[in-house]
Amino acid sequence: MTNRERQVAELVAEGLANRAIAARLVISPRTAQGNVEHLLTEIDVEWADPF
Secondary structure (H helix, E strand, O other): OOHHHHHHHHHHHOOOOHHHHHHHHOOOHHHHHHHHHHHHHHOOOOOOOOO
16 A cells, blocks of 8 residues: 555545545545545445545
8 A cells, every 4th residue: 555545544534525635635636536436446445425
């Protein structure tokens, strides 16, 4: 797992939505969404994004 994936995983675990993750990591919401989707695919989790 990359450093960024760890950061995203920690923020997801805190319950943050993609917009909040984006703000924390100073990235676009679309990039945050892609990072979350990649992370969840990598750990084989099915996720319905309610955000």
